[in-house]
């Protein structure tokens with residue numbers, strides 16, 4: 390597990406280049422199948438030792454890791470900024486949020502306990518029979534993370550898995566793998582035994598199939614695109630999956646909403662880190678009567694966003710992660726323009742930097758109505774009734790989150806109850822945190838539930854030991 394400098398570079402290395410200035414940040418190994426085998430073998434061997442550690446000792450290692458991460462905030466944030474192009478402030482807050490996450494995970498693990506169930510609750514059985522129900526680790530967890538939160542979405546898999554007694558094989562996104570390696574080093578420095586956490590680097594398209602179908606992997610915790618998630622789920626058999634995938638989160642604005650407040654929330658929700666967040670607001674569904682007013686406020690709010698390269702300015706809207714990503718987003722913009730959407734603002738591109746773009750009068754035949762841009766473009770779909778808004782929101786193949794903006798709590802609950810998503814935010818932008826809340830997607834947005842306690846429960850299984858007093 391190492392970061393190589395330019396002089397060490399050879400053909401088995403993948404160069405990691407900054408999306409901000411094209412500078413070479415380092416290189417990671419494109420691991421061979423036998424190197425993957427070695428890492429998984431180490432994790433399998435370490436499992437039998439690590440699961441026997443007292444929980445309080447595993448928790449102490451997590452607390453130490455959180456402290457070390459915090460102590461390295463500046464250094465890791467600088468790497469994060471360079472590697473994935475997140476602005477300095479957001480990079481630092483990703484690190485502090487992760488340290489909090491790791492600590493809370495250790496606290497939570499210590500407060501989870503089993504139960505005992507008496508037999509006489511079921512007819513024909515007596516109190517003499519009872520089950521002692523405990524939680525067991527599942528084995529070797531494969532954690533695969535995406536590029537956009539290289540520290541947080543890695544640690545939010547690794548910490549709950551480790552604290553529960555699993556060992557972890559971690560495959561970071563290639564863009565983000567330098568950060569991933571730094572995080573793993575911190576966990577190891579905190580006192581993990583050899584093999585409890587190993588890192589596999591290499592392109593998912595090349596090594597992915599081999600890792601996910603490896604017979605010694607007991608559980609896969611994946612965050613990334615729906616395309617890759619679906620592909621994994623088709624190839625894997627009898628291995629539990631916890632997956633957070635793509636989204637098309639709708640902000641539904643009803644006619645009695647506090648419009649300036651809704652606009653402020655939506656602009657932040659849609660455009661921070663250029664919309665490269667699974668929970669970004671990715672469409673507005675607004676009641677026609679208030680659409681023009683909402684657009685007025687949105688123009689003000691979007692106009693306040695800072696656009697630029699975080700190397701030189703503190704900006705919310707930053708260059709996208711790659712040329713390919715920018716081309717994809719630009720394709721959605723062109724398609725919307727061609728099909729007659731009204732561009733309210735934006736539509737400007739400088740290399741991989743795309744200015745925040747707002748479209749009104751988007752119709753269902755346009756790609757932007759349905760596809761996830763993972764970029765700074767936001768469509769407005771107008772409807773006449775609340776029922777139409779709900780139907781349009783639910784027509785998406787995705788079901789991660791949604792927002793409802795209204796001053797009427799009854800309407801808010803009525804709409805929330807009908808939305809086919811993992812989480813509905815009433816009068817707030819869509820977002821994952823706080824991290825102990827459940828975080829899940831339905832339909833093509835995921836399988837299973839993350840969130841501190843939920844992740845621990847997902848990556849452990851119950852075991853019943855049945856005691857018979859009356860033989």
Ligand SMILES: NC(=O)C1=CN([C@@H]2O[C@H](COP(=O)(O)OP(=O)(O)OC[C@H]3O[C@@H](n4cnc5c(N)ncnc54)[C@H](OP(=O)(O)O)[C@@H]3O)[C@@H](O)[C@H]2O)C=CC1
Pocket residue numbers: 533534535536537560561562563564591592593594596597598601612613614615617618620621633634635636666667761763789830834835
């Ligand atoms: N719902 C959620 O919580 C979140 C969802 N996402 C979604 O992720 C996408 C953006 O992230 P991005 O990193 O580009 O997603 P990808 O799906 O491209 O990659 C995610 C991870 O999967 C790896 N991978 C790629 N191909 C395979 C394969 N065949 N087998 C196993 N692993 C593979 C990648 O490695 P490599 O980098 O080497 O290709 C990376 O580590 C968006 O669609 C977004 O919605 C992102 C964040 C959160």
Ligand SMILES: O=C(O)[C@H](O)COP(=O)(O)O
Pocket residue numbers: 537538542665666667668669819820821822
């Ligand atoms: O990967 C993502 O995009 C995150 O899970 C979203 O988290 P956030 O809502 O805190 O940005």
